[in-house]
Amino acid sequence: MTTHDALVGTLPGVRLENDTHVCEITRFGAHVASWRVKRTSDELLFRSKLAKLDGTKAIRGGVPVCFPQFSDMGPCAQSHGFARTSVWAVEALSATEVTMVLRRGDEAGDGDAFGGDYEARFTATLDGDALRTALRVTNAGKSCFEFTSALHTYFRVSDCAKTKVRGLRGTTYLDNLRARASAKDDEDAVEFSGEVDRIYTDAPSVLTIDDEALGRRFRVAKTSTFPDAVVWNPALTDKTRGMSDFGDEEYREMVCVEVAGVKDKITVEPGETWEASQTISYSAI
Numbered sequence: 001m002t003t004h005d006a007l008v009g010t011l012p013g014v015r016l017e018n019d020t021h022v023c024e025i026t027r028f029g030a031h032v033a034s035w036r037v038k039r040t041s042d043e044l045l046f047r048s049k050l051a052k053l054d055g056t057k058a059i060r061g062g063v064p065v066c067f068p069q070f071s072d073m074g075p076c077a078q079s080h081g082f083a084r085t086s087v088w089a090v091e092a093l094s095a096t097e098v099t100m101v102l103r104r105g106d107e108a109g110d111g112d113a114f115g116g117d118y119e120a121r122f123t124a125t126l127d128g129d130a131l132r133t134a135l136r137v138t139n140a141g142k143s144c145f146e147f148t149s150a151l152h153t154y155f156r157v158s159d160c161a162k163t164k165v166r167g168l169r170g171t172t173y174l175d176n177l178r179a180r181a182s183a184k185d186d187e188d189a190v191e192f193s194g195e196v197d198r199i200y201t202d203a204p205s206v207l208t209i210d211d212e213a214l215g216r217r218f219r220v221a222k223t224s225t226f227p228d229a230v231v232w233n234p235a236l237t238d239k240t241r242g243m244s245d246f247g248d249e250e251y252r253e254m255v256c257v258e259v260a261g262v263k264d265k266i267t268v269e270p271g272e273t274w275e276a277s278q279t280i281s282y283s284a285i
């Protein structure tokens with residue numbers, strides 16, 4: 001249970017620790033930048049070796065908080081909204097749990113474009129071998145507001161070509177590679193032989209990511225208040241080559257499975273609080 005002036009690069013944050021795991025969360029973005037096994041230092045989340053860790057850009061990896069919009073699906077000019085590039089305040093801290101808060105007026109960027117009088121709280125909890133991350137958004141104003149959101153987790157895998165995301169068969173997705181055209185997923189698993197960028201609408205509450213080369217299965221359990229799920233791997237394309245904070249070959253080491261509220265905007269009435277969370281854990285396959 002410690003706060004650090006320079007926890008990740010030059011970014012201040014807090015370190016949580018239990019018997020088995022360590023988790024580091026920066027105040028910049030309320031961003032889970034590391035979740036690792038204590039005994040082996042085995043990192044469970046991907047973070048780019050080129051990630052900017054000085055507050056000039058959202059951290060490429062870990063668990064970015066997308067609020068008040070996912071991607072370009074909202075009024076902000078910033079992709080994924082301002083939460084991931086704003087400095088949050090630590091509100092409560094124990095050995096295994098932190099809550100950080102961001103309020104209207106304290107954000108970096110497009111607070112006015114969004115307009116909502118919000119209080120956003122992000123909580124990260126180490127619970128045994130699992131990590132729970134939750135986002136709560138309270139409407140502190142007098143008129144209702146709406147937003148889209150995601151917890152954009154980058155899972156570290158040994159080889160994306162030998163990784164499969166399961167649980168989505170029979171569901172519908174909007175394909176970001178085809179102007180968000182709707183398609184049905186009839187495959188046993190999502191595989192990564194090229195670029196994948198899909199918004200699964202009304203996704204099941206549990207998804208798994210099988211890292212077959214390593215023999216590790218991540219489990220992602222989400223609340224129904226995050227009805228959607230995004231699956232993303234950028235592969236090696238001109239777009240990735242142009243990303244200054246992502247190495248050309250690093251796509252092999254990551255798969256993003258993001259719990260989200262995207263298809264239908266989330267509405268919060270004055271005085272009300274919306275809450276959604278994910279619990280991520282892992283086991284041998």
Ligand SMILES: O=P(O)(O)OC[C@H]1O[C@@H](O)[C@H](O)[C@@H](O)[C@@H]1O
Pocket residue numbers: 071079080152176197198230232258
């Ligand atoms: O580069 P950014 O803004 O962090 O976004 C990364 C990716 O985030 C994913 O959630 C989107 O589906 C992708 O389209 C996007 O490329």
